[in-house]
Amino acid sequence: MDAQNKIVVLIDMDCFYCQVEENLNPELKGKPIAVVQYNPWKGGGIIAVNYVAKAQGVTRHMRGDEAKEKCPEIQLPSVPCQRGKADISKYRNAGKKVAEVLQKFTPLMERASIDEAYLDITIQVEERLKIINSETINAEMMPNTFILGYQSINEFISDIQNYGQDCIDFDYEHTKRLLVGAVIVSEIRATVFQETGYQCSAGISHNKILAKLVCGMNKPNKQTVVPKHSVNILYKTLPLKKVKHLGGKFGDLVSNTLKIKVMAELQRFTEKELQSKFDDRNGTWLYNIARGVDTEPVQARFNPKSIGCCKQFRGKSALTNLDSLRKWLKDLGDEINDRLEKDSLENNRTPKQMVVSFSSQMQDGRDISSSRSYNFAAEDELCGDFFSIKALEIVLDCTRTMNSSDEEINPKLKAPIKFLGISLGKFEDHDSKKTKNIKDYFSINHSKGHCSSMEMLEPKLNAESFDQNDKTKDRIGRPHQDVSKSDNNAVEKRDSGIQSSFTLDKQESFFAKFLQKDEDKEIADLRTPACTIVTCGDESNDTNYSGSTIDEEINKSIALFEEDREEVDRISSIRNLLQMSKDNFEGTEQNQAEVLSKSKIDENAMKVKCSDCGKLIPESMTVIHADYHLALSIRNEERQQLHKEKKNNIDLADKSKTIQNEKKESKTNNSIKSFLVKLNDTVPSEMCSECGKRVQLDSYLEHLDFHEAQRLNKELNRPTQTNNSGAKRKRNSDSSEKKPKVMCKTIDLFFR
DNA sequence: CATGGTCGGGAC
């Protein structure tokens, strides 16, 4: 696929931390709130503001106290503290839940941050076009959607139907696909809201930079499309700094050396000129992005590449003695330990490298920062206090300590430490061949506290002479190991991977967590395949929460479902038919279907015990339940596959192509839906009772989903009334433009 | 004292 013809989406959660707090405490909905961290000093630093509070002038960058002045009734939920540090795991978990929903729509999802993800839905758009006629798309299928360069969706649609007659660079095929993309993104956002209770905004374009750029133009709970032929209109007034990668020093450099302020002015320079003024890479990048071209592919990545934590110790709180250094490293190490434990369970991987960073204040007031990496050795036990001990070793190795007058008790650090960080990376998957049965792996148990404690290190440290010239010995008296360089050997020696200390119990509870979620929604799952839209409750507007709880919404969904028994039965029977085909098709291969055959009938007549998770499953649900496990394992396989592919230095663009092709044709389909659907080509077709269109049976579920999505969108996401008010969406009256449908005003206002 | 804690990525 030509990089220019993709459909790329950025999903960005609206004031995410606030939404998390609101959903945890629905009382807060509709009220002005801001999330702060470290409240003791001036009410804490604000890191998120909801839209009610924003309307009253509260912004990030303010302290909690200032916010109270602006908005006396504001509530300031605080990021919890653990080990003297802000603990954002609450939000991390919420972000992960969202990403799990997003991932159902495409395997080409790249998590960009805790609350943002890029999606490449090129293939999904193509698939949809096989099922529907793009001419049947109407504005109601994509509420809260804005198209750059157009006043209304209808105007956009009719422009497509006229093949963009007034526009010289109108790419008909791609623009049509953007329209379909907008419909799909509507469904995605509706599903995210329905399954998580969180609202998001989206940008839809042909590349990441533009998707990201326009995502923020209409918020909250809205989506913005930028067709290629509207890019110039956008760029005419778009300040350079608004473009990702140009927001910092580099953007200033470009702005100053070229004496330009807006993106359109960038187009005056040739690629060679730009390359000579900057470097080849940046020159080419600037030349391309000035023309709306960005070739960075969406990378399939769910998990972070590194897990780290850090803390600043500003001003007087800078660490001046060994005890405090030890204490803080212990806290950081403990957090790392917790998070790695979770990560290992969920993602079957272990870090191979630790990076310790720190900065200290020099005598002359200048502060210097540094970092050292350490490659784990085979004998390193990555648990307990290992991380903090190793980190202490490393920091002390680089920043010597000085004896105070009372030398044995509390040695002073030579220079106060202003920053400490520990980061773990270079993950490697647990060997899947050796661990055919995942339980075998996790039954390897190490007693906790096996590692030496920080206290054990202490006396030796205190006895340390702090001889700055002695580099031949480390603090404990072992032969000195140069942490940064000498471990090449250790890397070679490492073989079977570092052993895990996790127990089977945790493994089960992890899956049980998912299963619980699954059971809660088993009725809804029956109705539609897992990766598509399900029924939904109320519309939710940012400024107008109905005050209903999530539970109430779920009840409504179930009630809706029960009214529709006939439809359920119909879909159910199709599903069974497909299941039978599947069994015939794959029966001899004794693959995942054996999940079922392994199951043991319990004494409870109608329940079946799942051999995978031990849960009692109603007999009628066994297929769906098996699908659930299947989906989990396939997704896991897929992630490992992606991880490995990454290591080959394949061209990135080619890579995404390969992945997508594989998805299309091989058994590594990640969704239950595609598993059920992709059977053989002789499946008969059937008339759709809704639209009369003849649909192949193997696409029938998908087709029904389309209708379902239509209904859902109408219910869930009625357009907000305020959209077209005021100057916001006014047509530009400048008729000298070669393209008549412009709205520079919108852009100006937004980026003012 | 004062967005802080996390991430990813490129340059060298």
Next chain:
DNA sequence: GTCCCGAC
């Protein structure tokens, strides 16, 4: 491998 930038 280390430093530093950019973004959230």
